[in-house]
Amino acid sequence: MIRDAAAYCAQLAALLPGGPAWPREPGARLMALLRAWAEEFARLDERAADLIEEAFPDTTYEMLADWERVLGLPDPCSSAALTLSARRAECVRKLAYQAGQTPAFYIALAASIGFEVEIHEFDPDVDEFDASLTALIGGGAWRHVWRVHVLNAGNFTIFRAGDPAGQRLVEGDTAIDLECIFGAAKPAHTHVIFSYPET
Structure with a gap:
């Protein structure tokens, strides 16, 4: 589950100790600092979810070149694979290939x-x-x-x-x-x- 910045900000605010030194009003500077941290945590959470997509050759986008390098592509049989979907299909074929x-x-x-x-x-x-x-x-x-x-x-x-x-x-x-x-x-x-x- 990907959490957004508001969810992270609420979590960070809940971890603060009680008392007047830790104001939780939306306009407080402390809350502005927590919102800044929350934005980064939400960005990292989203990038972690992207990494799961990149871990599989049939859904990869950013790491497609790395998949191709590891699998030895393009090879003479896949030189015509120019589109994103064709390149992904070649990676899946090469990775899952078992002779028969x-x-x-x-x-x-x-x-x-x-x-x-x-x-x-x-x-x-x-x-x-x-x-x-x-x-x-x-x-x-x-x-x-x-x-x-x-x-x-x-x-x-x-x-x-x-x-x-x-x-x-x-x-x-x-x-x-x-x-x-x-x-x-x-x-x-x-x-x-x-x-x-x-x-």
């Missing part, structure tokens, strides 16, 4: 930065594929490949025929960050493919 290898882990990882995804692990015994690929797929070449289908990719552009040479196939900070984060989190022996909604 299941589809559920990657779905939760994507959700932590605002993406909804579906994970598909290729299985030659289940998936349908072109007969010309039987030797390649059946031989195990696709056993360590999996696909992330992004359901809410946001705004991005796709390379089209006639676009200038050197243009990226997929443009969009959010898409690139998601790919970077998954690339860093995936098992080293696997290869991940990304697909996005048709525009």
